[in-house]
Amino acid sequence: MRPVRLSVVTAAAAVTALTALTGCADKGDAKGGDGAITVTAKDDACEVSKKEFPAGHVTFDIENKGSKVTEVYLLFPDARIVTERENIGPGTKASITAEVKAGDYEVACKPGMKGDGIRQQVKATGGKTVKRSPEMDKAVADFRTYVQQQADETLPKVKVFTDAVRAGDVEAAKKAYADSRIGWERTEPVAESFGDIDPKVDLREDGVADLKKGEQWTGWHRLEKALWQDKKLGPEEKALADALDKDLADWAGRVGKAEITPTSMANGAKELLDEVATGKVTGEEERYSHTDLVDFKANVEGAQKSFELLKPVAAKNDPKLVTELDKQFAAMEALLDTYRADKNTYVFTSYDKVTAPQRKELSDGVNALAEPLSKLGAAVVK
Known part of the structure; x- marks a missing residue:
């Protein structure tokens, strides 16, 4: 959860690493395939395709359409982290699967990897017992x-x-x-x-x-x-x-x-x-x-x-x-x-x-x- 400051000679290498670590550099539209929840992160918005979804194994397909490196979190109401994906470069995608119990949560996007981020309330309902x-x-x-x-x-x-x-x-x-x-x-x-x-x-x-x-x-x-x-x-x-x-x-x-x-x-x-x-x-x-x-x-x-x-x-x-x-x-x-x-x-x-x-x-x-x-x-x- 620490900010990135690419100010040394290895900045180019780090950007390459960021691309690899996001898992995908495809710049197409995120559709949220296979029942995944799409999270579209922008500089001024955090859009979630579904505000309610069944509990169980939940996949989040994330696309950063902003101009800054971002990170996306699924948070418990008390701010504990359920799952996260950091260092998602502009124009890139990432996917993350988490085991989510029924309950209320927040999805937070943090453009620039700073501050409290832009948050959306979501709910995991009933669903499958993992x-x-x-x-x-x-x-x-x-x-x-x-x-x-x-x-x-x-x-x-x-x-x-x-x-x-x-x-x-x-x-x-x-x-x-x-x-x-x-x-x-x-x-x-x-x-x-x-x-x-x-x-x-x-x-x-x-x-x-x-x-x-x-x-x-x-x-x-x-x-x-x-x-x-x-x-x-x-x-x-x-x-x-x-x-x-x-x-x-x-x-x-x-x-x-x-x-x-x-x-x-x-x-x-x-x-x-x-x-x-x-x-x-x-x-x-x-x-x-x-x-x-x-x-x-x-x-x-x-x-x-x-x-x-x-x-x-x-x-x-x-x-x-x-x-x-x-x-x-x-x-x-x-x-x-x-x-x-x-x-x-x-x-x-x-x-x-x-x-x-x-x-x-x-x-x-x-x-x-x-x-x-x-x-x-x-x-x-x-």
Whole structure:
């Protein structure tokens, strides 16, 4: 849910990645085929073809007819995210399938990927009860265990980081910074589904303008700037460290209650590749510390975990897709390994040392993985 700012030399590569990640660059009219709900996103409107639809597995065919990159969300009334598709370029389409229970929801389009967006009220009525196979139930249960484990393991790593900040030890805080973010980056779509936690802990400087009145820029990236650009730790930074501990403890306490379905797992894997394309390949995410490749690796690992858990179901429905995803995940892992001396550690090349041709190679690798990964959700519900 973070804004995209394509201001570095890799902007062209990122735009290519965005096209791949939307899953379709066709510029024809969206018809909402096969019973899908059509969402037409414009700069000043969010048009939905059906305001009521049966509950169950629901597909949204999205077309961006605006002039800005947009994102589309299906939201619970309390603003929790049911499903989302970010980074839909102008003139492109995307499709997303979600498991939707009967109830009231909002569809939100966010032109420019900013603000609260343009919203439409929709309702899922009666409809089919989604029946899951034992393999699907196991995948969801195992993934719930995984995200809780990642949150629980993050807290002590964050405390090493925040303790260094509180002690005023710049070098120790720098050393602990990237490691403290790995568990979050592996499971970010689940954390983002709550709506209120991500802006507190992971907001980049681009998003400061979107903060509501009275809100402050807090979290990892505010401290990243203090460490690498300002090169100082004072009372304000120590207070930010306390807030980060508190907000991440809140995350760890709530993550076990997240709405998780097989389709949200598949869509979340796609979202993690989206994060790579728009934040890590461009060098935008960690613009001060240049630890982007650590985040990159963690995002890919989180996507791969979802895929591995869903593989027993996907292999029955689309074995060719599973074979291709196995191949592309292996290729992505091999490419990332070229940027670290020891495969058993998370010490990667500083991203400011990665050349433009190398960034293009990384972008191409993301594209090659993103295209088949965008089909995983459909393979799960066949």
